[in-house]
Amino acid sequence: MLDRAIEEMREMVHGSAAAAVLTGAGISTESGISDFRSPGGVWSTYRAVTIQEFLADQEKRKYYWRYKYETIPGMLEGEPNSAHMALGDFYRRGKLSMLITQNIDGLHEKGGVGREKIINIHGTNSEAVCLSCGEVTGIMPVLERITRGEEVPLCLKCGGFLKPNTISFGQNLVHEDLLKAERSVQACGLFMALGSSLIVQPACSLVDIARKHGKKIIIINRDETPYDHMADCRHPGPLGIVLPLITGAA
Numbered sequence: 368m369l370d371r372a373i374e375e376m377r378e379m380v381h382g383s384a385a386a387a388v389l390t391g392a393g394i395s396t397e398s399g400i401s402d403f404r405s406p407g408g409v410w411s412t413y414r415a416v417t418i419q420e421f422l423a424d425q426e427k428r429k430y431y432w433r434y435k436y437e438t439i440p441g442m443l444e445g446e447p448n449s450a451h452m453a454l455g456d457f458y459r460r461g462k463l464s465m466l467i468t469q470n471i472d473g474l475h476e477k478g479g480v481g482r483e484k485i486i487n488i489h490g491t492n493s494e495a496v497c498l499s500c501g502e503v504t505g506i507m508p509v510l511e512r513i514t515r516g517e518e519v520p521l522c523l524k525c526g527g528f529l530k531p532n533t534i535s536f537g538q539n540l541v542h543e544d545l546l547k548a549e550r551s552v553q554a555c556g557l558f559m560a561l562g563s564s565l566i567v568q569p570a571c572s573l574v575d576i577a578r579k580h581g582k583k584i585i586i587i588n589r590d591e592t593p594y595d596h597m598a599d600c601r602h603p604g605p606l607g608i609v610l611p612l613i614t615g616a617a
């Protein structure tokens with residue numbers, strides 16, 4: 368049985384042109400992704416390394432890569448849950464105009480959303496990037512080099528420092544990605560914020576843009592958000608159950 372809010376959201380989704388969707392950590396917790404730094408875990412005391420420290424200090428680079436080496440494979444083995452799959456289905460039916468995600472776990476790609484419709488606003492752990500020449504490669508060959516004894520892998524093209532292709536503390540978001548995200552919200556038929564607490568940028572500003580352009584807004588998040596009053600419909604989820612109900616084929 369559908370509760371009234373779910374029925375309302377379903378009508379909104381089916382009555383609108385393609386939606387721009389923002390996702391946050393809440394959509395991946397059902398895949399166990401948040402467990403990496405759980406209390407008592409080996410890396411529960413990990414101290415974040417800023418981009419400035421990474422660039423300046425070989426010991427920080429070693430420490431950072433060691434952490435990534437230990438945690439990325441588990442993250443990349445995570446399986447998309449029914450919420451990710453629902454978005455994949457939504458994409459295949461042409462209903463998804465853009466997917467902007469704060470997550471770095473690569474689960475939307477695995478869930479079937481085409482890469483051309485995904486903006487990884489905080490980057491992704493599935494790639495490595497050279498901080499000198501910008502060359503992007505898959506992360507696994509780089510991790511294999513660490514297995515073979517390299518502590519700080521360098522770019523095979525130019526010798527620059529490689530780093531997982533995520534936005535580190537102290538590092539700016541990619542300007543083109545931000546513009547693309549903002550434009551997609553301005554042009555969408557409906558804006559949905561899923562599993563995001565909406566307390567960090569650019570998530571907050573995207574809701575403001577949706578509001579300013581008169582878009583219908585759906586917010587699904589376990590906890591309340593500072594933007595709930597702007598939503599045409601707000602629901603606590605869980606996303607794995609609610610999202611397939613509202614986005615599923617009629």
Ligand SMILES: [Zn+2]
Pocket residue numbers: 497498499500501502522523524525526527
């Ligand atoms: Zn390079």
